[in-house]
Amino acid sequence: MVMREMRWRKRLLLPLFLLVLTTIYVVATFRITPQFSEGLVGPRFLPLLAALLTYAALVHVIRRELASDDESGKGAFWQPVAVVLATAAYIALFKPFGYSLATLLYVYALFHIFHYQQGRPLRRLLYAIAVTAVFYGLFALVFGIRLPTLLDII
């Protein structure tokens, strides 16, 4: 019973989050100041209409979720979170660390998350170096794109 309750609460998180997001959007709609009047259908019209339709659909979805016994959505929790954290770190370090070092660390982290070459750290590192080098070749050498470097070296 407790598990079931937790499951539907989890399923409600997304619609409730979207409800909050839509409300923030509606508040921002009223801050739009048109330069000239277009009558009813001005710069606020479509945003308000879209928000209204979203509210109606969200209410419908929430009501259905409350009545449903669906147990979908099973899966690992920490792995997507770890991917998000690794990606956020990669984005933050991409310029300061340069493409090579940041990508090497990122690929190594993803290999770890996906259990690739588990228990073989050296092989994992070699594969990470290979992936980093291959995409450096693609972007920098084939397409001639200037990628960020660490201390103007790599």
Add this chain to the structure above:
Amino acid sequence: MDFLLELLQGFATLARPDVLAYMVLGFIIGTFFGAVPGLTSVLAIALLLPITYSMDVVPALVMCAAIFMSGMYAGSITATTINIPGAPSSMMTAIEGYALMKKGEGANALGHAALGSMIGGSLGALLLMVLMPLAAKASLLIQTPGKFSLVLFALVVIVIVQRDAIAKGLIATMLGVMIATIGIDVMQPIPRFNFGTEMLVEGIDMMPIIIGTFAISEVLYQAHQNHGDLRISLSQAASATIRRRDFLPSFAQIREIGIITYLKSTLLGYGIGILPGVGGSMAAFVAYADAKRRSRRPDVYGNGSREGIAAAETANNSMCGGAFVPMLMFGIPGDPTTAIVLGVLVINGLQPGPRLLETQTDLIAPMFASLFVSALVLIPLTLFLLGPWFVRIVSIPKGLLYACIAVVALVGSYVATFSIFQMALALLFGILAFFLRQQNYPTVSLLLGFILGPDLEQYLRRSLSLSDGNPMVFLTSPDSLFFLALLAVFVYFMAIRRPKQAGIEGKTTV
């Protein structure tokens, strides 16, 4: 006549070694992405999108067309050999193909899938080339109120095609519309929804949405589904030993399927392709259901029907040609792949519309030629050359694969504008799309809402300002009235009087 010459010139351009190489490369990439369960041709083109900034437009479009065609076909490979459809459009092929595989006739099933894809793909491309000038002339007749009603029609179809998840389809579409409203207003020089940030004044680019929705969310989704080693087991791969000589379908089998099945499935697939947001899985399902309904041997369906494979594969590949019509004429993508191809056009400064065909056929014709050649030549050639190794190709370790996808996606979103902000946006949209996908919201609708939202708003406000705010203009304008009537018909048949087979498509929506 001029158009015909331009088309022939397109084939000549395709014969250039560099362009040809891009087409073959695109075809191989599409085959790989189409065959690997979880990856799709949409993802392949999404990853290619940032790279097109550094490419000429012709090779970029040629490559996209080849990926589209091969990705649609390649889904049948793992559908047949290991009963896992490489793409949602191969669901029907999995039912019949895997049944044949278990009887030891897997190679023959692959041969029929390739033949159907070849016929459907090439006829669909031919129909596209033949009907394009007519579509261009017809589109010139459509005025602003008509354009509004057409875009409205497209958006409503995108929502109601979800059948058992209309509310979720509506939410995803409206989210796309709302994201598109960020930035400068379509009619007045005022910023909207920038929340005091300068970075949002210019609005949100299509690219981080595409990369986030299709690439980052896929990596997150696979991480979520990861139960240890995701590699397709080698025992499964080893058991799927396939010989080249078994690929060729016999003449008696083709005669039993009948030319009518191929032609009807082609027309069904092409017609469904024209409808916005419907896509290959619906085309395959409708053609399969139609073939079963009028089959002389309906009892074989479910137990390895070659007719079922032929119908489904013919239809999903002919859909490729149809999907280009609304995208090129009105900027309304027929499916997610053409939505991203639209991005390639826009990035290269090409605006969809009848003038595109008048003034820039030299850029578009090689893409049509690529669709045709990919279907007619490369599908059978790939089956013959790579067929015996298909299953081993897709048994690449998923850890390696998704690390590569993540790097291409993120570095790609950086190199497009050299902006870390774009990378962060891609991650943000990836997280949003992951949660939407996890709870069965159609993420494709989000992208289509994002693309069509600004057009809807612009045409609505322009129509009303031209008619002094009188909404009756949408009913008094014949073209607008036509699309509104069409909309009413679609709503009646697809949402009110639901067909009995509802539900299957909803389950296959990405």
